[in-house]
Amino acid sequence: MSVLTLTINDIQCTGREGQTILDIIKENKISLPVLCDLKGLTPVAACRLCLVEVKGIPKLVPACTTKIQEGMVVYTDSEKLRNYRRMIVELLFAEGNHICASCVVNGYCELQNLGYMVGMESVRFDYLWQLFQIDASHPRYVMDQSKCVKCTRCIRVCDEVEGAHVWDLKGRGINVRVISGLDEPWGQVKECTQCGKCVQVCPVGALFEKTATTSEMIKDRSFLERILEGREAKIWVR
Amino acid sequence: MNVEELKDIYQKQNDVLSKYKHRILICGGASCHSLGSVSFKKIVEDVLAKYDLKDSVAVVNVGCLGLCGKGPLVKIEPEGIIYTNVSVENVADIVERHFVKRTPREDGVMRADDPFYRKQFYIVLKDFSNVDPADLNSYIAFGGYTALAKSLLEMSRQDVIEEVKKSGLRGRGGAGFPTGIKWETVSKQPSETKFVVCNGDEGDPGAFMDRSVMESMPHRLLEGMTIAAYAVGASQGFIYVRAEYPLAIERLSKAIRDARRAGLLGTNIMGTNFSFDISIRVGAGAFVCGEETALLASIEGKRGMPRQRPPFPAEKGLWGYPTLINNVETYANIYAIINNGGDWFASIGTQKSKGTKVFALAGKINNTGLVEVPMGVTIREMIYEIGGGIQGGKKFKAVQTGGPSGGCIPEKFIDLPVDYESLREVGSIMGSGGFIVMDENTCMVDVAKFFMEFCADESCGKCIPCRVGTVIMKDILQKITDGRATMRDYQNLKDLAYMVREMSLCGLGQTAPNPVLSSIMYFEEEYLAHINERRCIANVCEVKQFDVVNTYL
Ligand SMILES: Cc1cc2nc3c(=O)[nH]c(=O)nc-3n(C[C@H](O)[C@H](O)[C@H](O)COP(=O)(O)O)c2cc1C
Ligand code: SF4
Ligand code: SF4
Ligand code: SF4
Ligand code: FES
Ligand code: FES
Numbered sequence: 001m002s003v004l005t006l007t008i009n010d011i012q013c014t015g016r017e018g019q020t021i022l023d024i025i026k027e028n029k030i031s032l033p034v035l036c037d038l039k040g041l042t043p044v045a046a047c048r049l050c051l052v053e054v055k056g057i058p059k060l061v062p063a064c065t066t067k068i069q070e071g072m073v074v075y076t077d078s079e080k081l082r083n084y085r086r087m088i089v090e091l092l093f094a095e096g097n098h099i100c101a102s103c104v105v106n107g108y109c110e111l112q113n114l115g116y117m118v119g120m121e122s123v124r125f126d127y128l129w130q131l132f133q134i135d136a137s138h139p140r141y142v143m144d145q146s147k148c149v150k151c152t153r154c155i156r157v158c159d160e161v162e163g164a165h166v167w168d169l170k171g172r173g174i175n176v177r178v179i180s181g182l183d184e185p186w187g188q189v190k191e192c193t194q195c196g197k198c199v200q201v202c203p204v205g206a207l208f209e210k211t212a213t214t215s216e217m218i219k220d221r222s223f224l225e226r227i228l229e230g231r232e233a234k235i236w237v238r
Numbered sequence: 239m240n241v242e243e244l245k246d247i248y249q250k251q252n253d254v255l256s257k258y259k260h261r262i263l264i265c266g267g268a269s270c271h272s273l274g275s276v277s278f279k280k281i282v283e284d285v286l287a288k289y290d291l292k293d294s295v296a297v298v299n300v301g302c303l304g305l306c307g308k309g310p311l312v313k314i315e316p317e318g319i320i321y322t323n324v325s326v327e328n329v330a331d332i333v334e335r336h337f338v339k340r341t342p343r344e345d346g347v348m349r350a351d352d353p354f355y356r357k358q359f360y361i362v363l364k365d366f367s368n369v370d371p372a373d374l375n376s377y378i379a380f381g382g383y384t385a386l387a388k389s390l391l392e393m394s395r396q397d398v399i400e401e402v403k404k405s406g407l408r409g410r411g412g413a414g415f416p417t418g419i420k421w422e423t424v425s426k427q428p429s430e431t432k433f434v435v436c437n438g439d440e441g442d443p444g445a446f447m448d449r450s451v452m453e454s455m456p457h458r459l460l461e462g463m464t465i466a467a468y469a470v471g472a473s474q475g476f477i478y479v480r481a482e483y484p485l486a487i488e489r490l491s492k493a494i495r496d497a498r499r500a501g502l503l504g505t506n507i508m509g510t511n512f513s514f515d516i517s518i519r520v521g522a523g524a525f526v527c528g529e530e531t532a533l534l535a536s537i538e539g540k541r542g543m544p545r546q547r548p549p550f551p552a553e554k555g556l557w558g559y560p561t562l563i564n565n566v567e568t569y570a571n572i573y574a575i576i577n578n579g580g581d582w583f584a585s586i587g588t589q590k591s592k593g594t595k596v597f598a599l600a601g602k603i604n605n606t607g608l609v610e611v612p613m614g615v616t617i618r619e620m621i622y623e624i625g626g627g628i629q630g631g632k633k634f635k636a637v638q639t640g641g642p643s644g645g646c647i648p649e650k651f652i653d654l655p656v657d658y659e660s661l662r663e664v665g666s667i668m669g670s671g672g673f674i675v676m677d678e679n680t681c682m683v684d685v686a687k688f689f690m691e692f693c694a695d696e697s698c699g700k701c702i703p704c705r706v707g708t709v710i711m712k713d714i715l716q717k718i719t720d721g722r723a724t725m726r727d728y729q730n731l732k733d734l735a736y737m738v739r740e741m742s743l744c745g746l747g748q749t750a751p752n753p754v755l756s757s758i759m760y761f762e763e764e765y766l767a768h769i770n771e772r773r774c775i776a777n778v779c780e781v782k783q784f785d786v787v788n789t790y791l
Binding site: 044045046047048049051059060062065083084087088091092094095124125126128149150168169171172173174175176 | 695703706707733741
């Protein structure tokens with residue numbers, strides 16, 4: 001596999017063919033907000049936070065799905081991008097009901113973290129205050145729609161790693177909902193193996209363990225690393 | 239069927255046609271069809287039988303005659319007289335007065351030399367008024383399938399692609415990508431399996447160009463797709479039609495059956511070793527399913543949600559195989575390019591926009607309906623000659639082109655030629671061919687709100703800018719038209735518009751802010767009047783006169 005050279009924010013970087021801009025950004029410890037992307041899951045380029053500028057391409061491109069090319073010149077941190085990213089995070093806060101003080105992941109939340117990262121001080125838009133439902137029918141876990149940012153990580157991990165395909169999307173636009181089974185209470189979905197993978201990959205407090213209360217739920221994704229390493233070492237193949 | 243048989247049918251059909259002195263052509267387009275023109279044929283035939291005219295006057299159900307706003311229409315050839323607003327009650331009388339009593343009806347008559355028709359140039363819509371959509375032989379009688387025969391028997395795959403490239407044809411589905419280059423890309427893919435897909439989703443509000451092609455001339459689409467399949471090396475095709483178009487589905491299904499039976503689809507087409515078949519896929523009518531990657535996902539049976547490109551469908555399309563996807567109207571141009579040559583096609587239109595474009599004329603003009611004009615006609619010609627002027631003699635204010643993805647073009651650009659580049663320069667787009675004319679009694683903020691509501695409803699919800707951004711923009715526009723907005727809201731609206739345009743995943747989100755941005759560009763004073771003076775300049779919005787300082791939300 002050939003080695004490619006590129007610059008990111010004027011820093012010289014190298015990578016292998018087939019890697020994405022985001023891979024290189026992570027390897028070089030350059031800071032970039034991401035939300036939908038999670039190593040080990042098929043990238044979907046849905047959150048749009050990782051969009052970067054590439055010289056010679058008129059449109060902004062998502063770092064998580066764009067493959068690197070020889071001589072690429074990437075900028076991740078222009079004034080415009082910072083401004084746009086802040087707006088996206090504000091939109092997420094306006095969309096759901098993110099009352100951090102009463103949230104199980106308060107302090108460990110990726111969305112909260114994104115807020116700090118993009119320098120969000122307040123939400124300039126009117127809150128949508130939508131009505132959501134909590135599903136506590138599962139013996140071990142809870143789903144709180146009001147916190148869901150529709151990153152689809154739960155859908156992908158359950159489908160691609162656990163192989164149970166419990167989750168899916170329903171509806172469209174602002175009414176998109178993550179549903180379990182055929183839109184039935186999670187506890188009634190027989191396919192769920194209760195493995196907890198979806199809970200651990202969820203970036204926010206939408207999926208959590210029943211025993212957790214405010215600020216107690218720390219997510220653990222080490223299993224994904226182990227599975228990935230196993231795959232790479234061909235201990236087993238999917 | 240082979241070429242000899244094709245020529246044979248052509249000859250026989252034309253011999254029959256030449257026996258008749260007159261032809262009564264009944265519009266069977268969706269609009270006229272739904273207003274009752276289906277039952278005209280029987281009535282007219284009874285009248286002709288009564289006066290013993292059956293051998294000299296033919297009665298044919300044909301495709302859309304274009305002036306849908308005044309339908310149902312009945313056209314009489316060779317006189318070139320079109321009777322408008324015909325009904326089950328008066329059709330017998332009209333025919334009697336025309337042929338027997340020799341006192342033809344005078345009111346509600348349109349002539350074929352009216353500017354509405356004279357200014358048009360037909361390629362896609364050619365012979366809509368002659369061919370019976372349900373009859374393969376009738377299509378052949380007007381030259382149908384000669385282009386397919388020519389491609390298969392006289393041209394190599396590369397020749398076909400060269401001809402399309404030479405024509406300068408650009409995709410009519412919206413983005414205007416050069417068709418020949420797309421075909422070449424697909425043809426060069428090393429895969430054994432390839433697909434050809436026709437995008438007949440047509441979700442723009444008020445658009446019906448593609449529908450009318452599928453309904454009025456289904457074989458022209460099949461012929462174009464088959465030529466494309468030959469050129470790129472595909473053996474299976476799909477036509478994706480929305481479920482709201484039952485008549486299109488019915489006529490396409492019949493056309494496909496007839497073409498298979500005649501050996502124009504299926505194995506060894508026209509006796510060559512080229513094989514190709516087409517099936518119909520019915521969409522559930524989501525606007526976003528017109529976006530190509532969402533459409534392909536939908537054909538595969540998945541949720542119709544766009545994905546990031548690249549890879550483009552030409553490289554990885556249906557089930558991961560190279561897939562050619564073109565719009566209905568794009569395919570409907572192919573027969574003419576093959577028959578008359580790419581150079582002929584390139585001689586029509588402007589420097590960079592070749593050929594013609596079909597528009598659905600709508601809004602406050604006198605002649606609403608389906609028109610086809612050479613690229614480069616001016617907005618003035620569209621409105622005042624073809625469109626017959628503004629209704630009630632009112633003042634022209636703006637025209638919205640390109641549907642929800644497009645922009646509003648103000649009166650000062652009335653002499654702008656309508657082509658891809660010119661429209662883009664003034665902040666709008668050609669889009670799929672929506673052309674909505676607005677008069678002085680239109681509030682531009684209200685119009686922007688309408689389109690933003692549409693986009694918010696139709697967003698698939700995958701990416702954040704479009705899913706949430708369109709809803710917030712819609713809410714701000716509502717506040718403005720209600721008289722509840724502040725300048726801060728206005729600033730937020732503008733900031734969001736730029737962000738959503740640049741950050742969204744697919745074309746829906748990327749173009750959703752266009753109606754807002756273009757109306758701000760040309761009609762900012764209307765926004766400011768709502769906000770600062772609590773006043774709607776066009777007197778459309780019910781602006782409430784309350785004091786913002788004391789309201790909170
Ligand atoms: C939201 C959205 C809706 C679209 N709807 C249609 C449609 O209804 N019909 C169509 O032909 N193309 C539609 N397109 C464009 C297609 O993605 C694609 O560009 C087109 O089918 C390609 O064909 P062409 O090259 O012949 O234009 C849409 C694009 C977007 C982003
Ligand atoms: S607990 Fe496991 S099986 Fe159940 S929904 Fe979550 S990931 Fe799927
Ligand atoms: S529940 Fe969590 S993981 Fe699933 S889509 Fe919502 S935020 Fe993402
Ligand atoms: S831009 Fe809108 S329609 Fe397109 S992928 Fe994003 S949410 Fe879906
Ligand atoms: S991380 Fe790339 S779009 Fe979400
Ligand atoms: S449907 Fe009759 S004129 Fe268009």
